[in-house]
Amino acid sequence: MIDDNEKKKVKLDKKTALAKAEHYCAYQERAQQEIRDKLYEWGLWSDDVENIISELIQTNFLNEERFTEAYVSGKFKIKRWGKIKIKQGLKLKRIPDKMIQRALNGIDYDEYLNAILVAAQKKAPLIKENDAFKRKFKLISYLMSKGFEKDLIIDVLKTSDLV
Incomplete structure (x- = not known):
């Protein structure tokens, strides 16, 4: 019986790895770091990994x-x-800050504020708290956990009369 730790690591040659990586990228958009990790997982050396990544980019x-x-x-x-949450996710994938900022700027401001409002409207009736201050705190904490900025949350809540 072979357990997970004793399984042989699959070692692919460069040509097979490239074909497999192309399929992996064609299935879904990937970050360079995801591909790099996958190629190392397949047992390739760093020179081959970087060559395959260059080929995939070209x-x-x-x-x-x-x-x-x-x-x-x-x-x-x-x-x-x-x-905030989106930016953290992209940083984990080692995407450059300028690229993250450019993509985040593509989000429509009014649509973004509306997303905060919709999330607040869904959550507010579910908060079982009699004290208005605590209810507002719980709602703000929830929206912040979804990655929204505190100042925008407060602005949206002021204009919506939810709390």
Whole structure:
């Protein structure tokens, strides 16, 4: 019986790894760091890893800017995350700050404020707290955990009369 620690690491040759990496990138947008980690996982050496990444960039399978825009769009429109949480996620994927900022600037301001309002409207009735101050604190904490900025949350709550 072989347990997980004793399993042989799969060692791929450069050509096979490139084909596999192309398929991996074609399936979904990826960050360079994700590909790099995957290639090392497949047992390639650093020279081969960097060569494959260069090849993927040249053939447009890997485009960090396209990945960043897709990530921001998906996390905001589908998951309803705020900019702070999205930025943290991109930093974990080692995306450059300028690229993150450019992609975050693509989020429509009014749509962003509306996302805060909608999240607040959904959460407010679920907070079981009699003290108005504590209720407001819990709502603000919840919205901050979704990645929204505190000053924007307070502005939205003031204009909406939710708390």
